[in-house]
Amino acid sequence: MALHDQTRKTASGDSSKAASGDSRHIASRLLGWYDAHHRDLPWRIAPREMARGMRPDPYRVWLSEVMLQQTTVEAVRSYFRAFVQKWPDVEALAAARAEDVMKAWAGLGYYSRARNLKACADLVARQGGRFPDTQTALRELPGIGAYTAAAIAAIAFDQPAAVVDGNVERVVSRLFSIATPLSEAKGDIRAYVERMVPATRPGDFAQAMMDLGATICTPRRPRCMLCPLREDCSATVSSDPERFPVRLPRGEKPLRRGAAFVAVRDDGAILLRKRADKGLLGGMTEVPTTGWTARIDGATTDAAAPFPGNWRPTGRIGHVFTHFALELDVFKAMTDAAAPAGHFWSLAHEISGEALPTVMKKVIEAAIPGATKKQRAH
């Protein structure tokens, strides 16, 4: 695969350090920065503790890495705390009910991660409770792809794996001013990283790259003046770092519409049902809705309501998913009917604990303000 021209540049006598591609130099400088400026994270063993021989718990590394897929550190913190408190090790998670795992994951998004997490825990527990320590073996577990396998191998098992995530892609594409679109440049970026990975402290190197991307080499307004790789970076020297990485323009998000039905019993219980295990919001709980392309007219509404009743409009909510936006007209009715097949009544004090994705909490809040908030005992 075609590496960029940094090798040639160096060989042809470019005396400046910029874009010199001195991989060893970059790694050691980055590790020095990491020792002083690393973030303190609940799943991380700090450099000083690593030096005293402490090692991260593979279970916690795995759990955090899955939670962190396409998700910010701040969003993950409270979920990670709750998970390790409920399920301290992989055997505990394997013993848990899948339904409870979905409930604990509710709100974090990308719910297939939760299903794969549970499936992975079941597998690992069945095989003795130890995670595999190689990239290849890790890669075969559900929910673990190229990135996560490399991250676990490096961080938990001290292996010199090339860990390439969005942060690393951004840092490297700036270091070498990679002008080809990111989708095409991934191979080159990986090759650069493979050369940079140090023989010692590969896990800290991986985390250092990601910390650098998250705190210094940010997508917008990078803090180049604070960057330990400033003198190695072609983007700060010769151009505008915000230009990299180059991304292709994305398409328009279509708008879908539908109606949602909040049936309320006299005691405040709400009628819910479980979604199919696969696809959008798979395995999560919802209130009954029409299809999400439906026209909002009387016929559609009556046909899709869970039962005939005095459905009254009570607002409209909007929600944006990865590849479409959704508007739901919310209808509400009081009833004392029995739950139709496939549905169940959730008592008022249970609603906050249900496996409700955010869009469904919005729907319920539109009909009954405060219904999804945790009740304070008094």
Added chain:
DNA sequence: GAACCGTGGGG
């Protein structure tokens, strides 16, 4: 390779 799959925060 491309589509699908959530949510929240920053600018």
Added chain:
DNA sequence: TCCCCAAGGTT
């Protein structure tokens, strides 16, 4: 308000 996009994986 709107746009960007984050420690990606699966099909």
